[in-house]
Amino acid sequence: MSEAQNNEPVVRIKNLQKRFGDLEVLQGVDMDVTKGEVVVILGPSGSGKSTLLRCVNRLEEPTGGEIWFEDIMVNDPKTNINKVREHIGMVFQSFNLFPHLTAKGNVMLAQRKVLNRSKEEADRIAVEQLTRVDLGDRVDYYPSQLSGGQQQRVAIARALAMDPHVMLFDEVTSALDPELVRGVLDVMKELALAGMTMLVVTHEMGFARDVGSRVVFMDGGVIVEEGSPSEVFDNPQNDRTKDFLGHII
């Protein structure tokens, strides 16, 4: 975290707006994420956390504002979005592993097709990343043969193999049985310690406090409060934050 941190912004979000029909989901979000930072996004259901994350790699098309990734404007129609996505890893709540491929196959596919790595190199990196998430002995298993926690760690390895500059995590432990959450959080924590820039939507308050370099509280499509974990958790200023944290903790 702090040792890798400097002031170089990786993701800059300026006045981001997103509408679904008449529904204003994001109503002007501003956020800078600097290199090595772990930004934890909290907020009640429907507050637009997922939408915000999905706008960053343009899985959702913003309806207003700007998103910058390093020196590229992500939501510029002229931007080659596939080039941007190479460098933005994303992990989903529902894992979304490719069920027809083994763990290794999952990690190798985009390396081969997007980064044009050789088979040998992709294989080597896949095994390396799977070992990193503690699945070195499961490389030839199919997703169906893995537990939810193991699947989610494969999904993380799959994103990491692309050497992302930033990782987006959207409630990656929400679909897991409690006893499987730990392993995934441990992997994420190690990642943070290694200096990975991360945007994490989660309900794991322990993780947020422990690993987060900054906590952002969203409600109604705007950021209502942000600060260091201790500021937000121990001394929340906004009523809605207080209310939310009161319910959760």
Next chain:
Amino acid sequence: MTRRQRQMLGLAIVVLAIGILAWQLLTMQRPDRVFSRNTQATRAAEVRESVYRLTVPEVTIGRLGDVRIVSNIESDVVATLEEVPAEGEGGSKTWRVAVSGETTQPVYLNGNVVVESPLIDGDILVIGDYEVRFADGPEGFAGFYDWWESSTVTHQFLSPEVARDSFPIIAKAFPVSVLIVLVSFGMAIPLGLMLSFMKMAKTRWARWPATMYVDVIRGTPLFLQILLVFFGLPLLPAYKAMTQSLPWLNQAGLFGITNTLYLRAFLVLSLNSAAYMCEILRAGIQSIPRGQMEAARSLGMTVPQSMAFVIIPQTIRRILPTMMSEFILLFKDTALLAAVGLAEMALKAKEISAAKFNTTPYVVAAAFYLVVTIPLGRFVANLEHRLAEAEGGGGGAKRDSLVPEPIDSEHVTPRSNPIPTSGGDRR
């Protein structure tokens, strides 16, 4: 009971049933029947070749009970064969000939004019131009065979003799049907894929024609489409020009079928099947959870890459059973080509049937279809079963029960959607 035990029990029952049947057949008593043969060489062509029935238009001899010899040479009934009830216990049945009605031609029995007389084995009746030999039937299997061939239903539909004659002819046409279905099906897959992409396209300029096409093709009988293509296409100047500039088109191709016939068959069947294929593929592609595409795209893969390496491979696994059912349907549909003179199995069967005045060739042809459809159908059922099992665990080659099943329901639910088949359902 284990699966193996059930299989063994089933096998035992089948073996027992076959054994009893065989024993019955081989020990069968002499069947009641009339053995007769027309000896008029000049009429031979008109005589249906068989040992037990005369089917010259003028003379019919049935078997059993009320047997009548009918002649229209002058008057109607000239002679009747009657069964005489057996006298006492164990007495064997005897037969009697009775001549009645107006007749100009006498009925001779063993050379003597007869009006009424008992018949015994070896008697020869001569009625007009026809000679009828009366004989008791053979016993055992030969007797059963005679009974089989002389019984109306079995002879009409399951005559071993006719089957034997038609088998090689229909067998020669078998590869014609197979070739047509293989080529047409092979062409239908890319066409159907293209149509399904058009139907899923964002712009209506792609969606609209594809939807129209699929609706029209699926909404009209294949038979009409065949008639249209086979009789309509040759009238088109462009088609005429093509066949003129490519003379090999009008020559006989593989298995003796004219190439233009093949061309039109491939065309109409693949165009038809593509419409069904389109719906099968579309339903299959749309059944893949959205997250798959999102995951692929979030890794920087383009839409075509995501389709080719993530979506389509999963789709194929899901729709394979439906696709194979479509293949079976198409294979059966090749029989419709008989109506436009393509000499595939059904047409060959029809020709033999007309010549022999017997419907057994159709049954032979049906058997040829079954040789393909039943194993393939079994295979599809098996595959469906295996895929359904794998759905819970999507698995591949490495499934083994020691490996934990997926624990969270969140992930399993989308994949356990039933494989959509409605899209491809036909007729």
